[in-house]
Amino acid sequence: MYRYDEFDEGLVRQRARQFRGQVERRLAGELPEEHFKPLRLQNGVYLQLHAYMLRVAIPYGQLDGAKLRGLAEIADRYDKRYGHFTTRQNIQFNWIRLEDMPEVLDRLADFGMHAIQTSGNCIRNVTSDPFAGAGADEVEDPRPWCEIIRQWSTFHPEFSHLPRKFKIAVSGGGHDRAAIRVHDIGLDLKRNSEGEIGFEVICGGGLGRTPHVGVTVREWISKPDLLSYLEAIMRVYNRHGRRDNKYKARIKILVNELGEAGFRKLVEEEFAAQHESEKVVLPQTEINRIEAYFAPPVFDAALPTSEIFDAARKTDKSLDRWARHNVRPHKIPGYASILVSLKPLGAPPGDATSDQMRAIADIADRYAGGDIRVAHEQDLVLTHVRLDDVPSVFAALQAAGLATANGGLITDIIACPGLDYCNLANARSISVANSIQEAFSDPNLEDLIGRLHLNISGCINACGHHHVGHIGILGVDKKGEEFYQVLFGGRADERAAIGEIAGPGLRHEDIAPALKRVVERYLVLRSSPEETFIDTLERLGQAPFREALYGAS
Amino acid sequence: MSSERPKLGPDIPKAITGWNSRTGRVIYLTADRNWSESLSEACVMTGDEAQEALRFASTDQVRVSDPYFMQVTQDGLISGRETLRETIRARGPTNHPMFGKQGGDL
Numbered sequence: 053m054y055r056y057d058e059f060d061e062g063l064v065r066q067r068a069r070q071f072r073g074q075v076e077r078r079l080a081g082e083l084p085e086e087h088f089k090p091l092r093l094q095n096g097v098y099l100q101l102h103a104y105m106l107r108v109a110i111p112y113g114q115l116d117g118a119k120l121r122g123l124a125e126i127a128d129r130y131d132k133r134y135g136h137f138t139t140r141q142n143i144q145f146n147w148i149r150l151e152d153m154p155e156v157l158d159r160l161a162d163f164g165m166h167a168i169q170t171s172g173n174c175i176r177n178v179t180s181d182p183f184a185g186a187g188a189d190e191v192e193d194p195r196p197w198c199e200i201i202r203q204w205s206t207f208h209p210e211f212s213h214l215p216r217k218f219k220i221a222v223s224g225g226g227h228d229r230a231a232i233r234v235h236d237i238g239l240d241l242k243r244n245s246e247g248e249i250g251f252e253v254i255c256g257g258g259l260g261r262t263p264h265v266g267v268t269v270r271e272w273i274s275k276p277d278l279l280s281y282l283e284a285i286m287r288v289y290n291r292h293g294r295r296d297n298k299y300k301a302r303i304k305i306l307v308n309e310l311g312e313a314g315f316r317k318l319v320e321e322e323f324a325a326q327h328e329s330e331k332v333v334l335p336q337t338e339i340n341r342i343e344a345y346f347a348p349p350v351f352d353a354a355l356p357t358s359e360i361f362d363a364a365r366k367t368d369k370s371l372d373r374w375a376r377h378n379v380r381p382h383k384i385p386g387y388a389s390i391l392v393s394l395k396p397l398g399a400p401p402g403d404a405t406s407d408q409m410r411a412i413a414d415i416a417d418r419y420a421g422g423d424i425r426v427a428h429e430q431d432l433v434l435t436h437v438r439l440d441d442v443p444s445v446f447a448a449l450q451a452a453g454l455a456t457a458n459g460g461l462i463t464d465i466i467a468c469p470g471l472d473y474c475n476l477a478n479a480r481s482i483s484v485a486n487s488i489q490e491a492f493s494d495p496n497l498e499d500l501i502g503r504l505h506l507n508i509s510g511c512i513n514a515c516g517h518h519h520v521g522h523i524g525i526l527g528v529d530k531k532g533e534e535f536y537q538v539l540f541g542g543r544a545d546e547r548a549a550i551g552e553i554a555g556p557g558l559r560h561e562d563i564a565p566a567l568k569r570v571v572e573r574y575l576v577l578r579s580s581p582e583e584t585f586i587d588t589l590e591r592l593g594q595a596p597f598r599e600a601l602y603g604a605s
Numbered sequence: 606m607s608s609e610r611p612k613l614g615p616d617i618p619k620a621i622t623g624w625n626s627r628t629g630r631v632i633y634l635t636a637d638r639n640w641s642e643s644l645s646e647a648c649v650m651t652g653d654e655a656q657e658a659l660r661f662a663s664t665d666q667v668r669v670s671d672p673y674f675m676q677v678t679q680d681g682l683i684s685g686r687e688t689l690r691e692t693i694r695a696r697g698p699t700n701h702p703m704f705g706k707q708g709g710d711l
């Protein structure tokens with residue numbers, strides 16, 4: 053696993069020292085808020101509805117027991133004993149005082165964490181598949197490449213004043229669990245016709261007020277050429293991206309304005325014109341060095357199946373149900389990855405208390421080699437667990453209130469903080485999520501429905517990925533009242549699509565009953581229990597679901 | 606993006622709110638030009654008096670960040686189209702009483 057190395061240590065300490073000075077000057081009245089704001093944002097400090105908020109980077113969602121315990125300590129000492137995991141695999145603290153911030157950054161540095169590049173017009177935290185290195189379907193572990201990109205982009209002078217923020221995601225080549233097609237750049241590890249592993253390069257995806265699915269700019273680029281190719285894209289963006297209008301500044305707008313072919317031509321020209329001396333050469337030794345950080349743990353030569361686990365499933369119905377939804381296949385026989393749902397009914401999606409963080413850290417250290425990931429669905433993953441240990445892990449999670457059996461189901465809702473916390477919000481997200489969870493709280497009903505992704509954002513910025521939920525919900529404000537638009541047909545995987553708005557917004561209290569009608573319609577219309585909601589929707593179009601939504605029977 | 610607050614005509618009663626620069630807590634301008642975490646102590650103003658108070662607030666940067674007008678009734682109760690937002694700011698998140706002001710600070 054990647055260890056915070058000498059590269060970070062110096063930089064991070066220096067940044068924390070600088071920020072301490074800036075906070076002191078702000079509080080002494082020597083630095084007006086107007087000048088301080090860009091400085092605090094560079095350190096992940098926002099001013100939200102109730103308080104300052106700190107966004108801490110979790111590169112590609114990778115945590116270990118010590119880091120998670122450290123985050124729990126921050127939550128205890130400086131916040132209200134909880135934190136919020138986000139769709140970009142980071143964590144946010146909602147109540148930290150500005151005067152405590154420098155100390156918090158110092159503490160974070162003590163256990164190898166920081167808040168760099170979590171805000172501002174730079175290359176943000178590189179995100180990835182939470183099952184990276186374990187997924188049975190991956191071509192290769194994408195994390196070394198996330199790390200290489202992180203090191204290349206951190207404080208890169210050419211890319212610290214981009215027209216707008218820039219988000220990169222890397223997937224290991226199997227099923228896309230990193231939403232790479234809705235990122236500014238998405239990379240997918242794949243083999244070319246000679247069998248050599250490189251990357252497909254996708255560009256111009258994004259959500260927000262103008263959602264786009266990215267286009268493939270390059271079918272394949274070799275590993276040594278990757279960074280040079282990314283530089284070519286960034287240069288085209290830096291040169292042609294709009295800086296006059298914040299809403300038109302993302303690379304997706306540029307790709308759309310130039311057209312796929314036009315954009316590709318500029319990038320390819322820029323790439324071809326790079327002088328040898330300008331190329332970012334990535335020697336194999338360096339690739340090897342970073343790959344070594346991610347060397348897989350030593351797996352026991354376990355049996356492909358586990359009698360202990362199988363027997364426990366037979367006697368314990370709740371374990372069996374949880375295992376069906378939250379235990380995922382692992383590439384090593386005898387192992388599994390476990391999705392720890394942070395979506396218990398009635399709680400804010402993605403929140404974890406400090407006690408829960410410590411419980412997960414302990415479970416991970418004992419049973420999962422300390423390897424913990426944050427999933428963009430705002431859940432956590434224990435990456436490598438022996439099948440024999442799954443019943444014990446389940447029991448320990450249960451004791452900590454973390455065994456909600458809803459991975460990938462309709463109550464495993466992605467939701468942004470919305471109007472309960474966010475200064476930009478139009479409407480609440482959390483309470484709508486909770487009302488929907490309540491409506492679908494019957495486990496038998498949820499099992500019957502099967503896979504259904506429901507995503508909620510409290511405004512058009514789309515932090516809750518509403519465009520790419522099978523069902524998306526967008527909070528809008530109508531003369532001071534909360535309304536919610538429903539979208540159908542979005543998806544974030546390799547067949548990424550932007551959902552379509554069904555029609556006029558609904559009131560807060562009408563959303564859950566309306567979705568109940570939609571889902572009942574789906575259960576009637578599906579061709580078989582195996583046909584998922586999104587498949588039925590794609591087969592029939594949205595008309596019958598729209599009808600159900602607005603109540604026509 | 607709705608980080609901009611709606612414009613309020615001169616005759617609409619208003620209070621001034623912002624965030625305590627040091628702690629980030631929601632605060633309100635009081636009649637003696639101090640700041641309070643309690644909405645009930647907010648000074649209700651209109652017209653030039655309100656404009657003058659906002660000018661003062663904007664220069665009081667050590668104590669307050671990003672002050673703005675919020676609509677209230679003559680009696681100082683939250684009103685207008687941002688009622689829900691300001692109620693949440695005044696009381697804390699609706700989802701988790703124990704995390705808001707209701708739960709006490711830290």
Ligand code: HEM
Nearest residue numbers: 098138139140258259260261302467468469474513514515
């Ligand atoms: C609480 C403070 C937050 C602020 C001020 C904020 C602000 C924004 C803004 C302005 C955008 C639109 C950017 C654009 O289109 O150029 C955006 C997009 C986004 N934010 Fe947030 N956000 C916040 C919280 C979050 C949280 C909690 C999450 C995760 C749950 C998140 C994840 C994202 C994602 C994934 C996008 C996707 C749209 C894209 O960039 O393509 N943000 N945010």
Ligand code: SF4
Nearest residue numbers: 468474477510511515
């Ligand atoms: S989508 Fe809007 S309401 Fe939700 S966190 Fe993002 S900016 Fe805030």
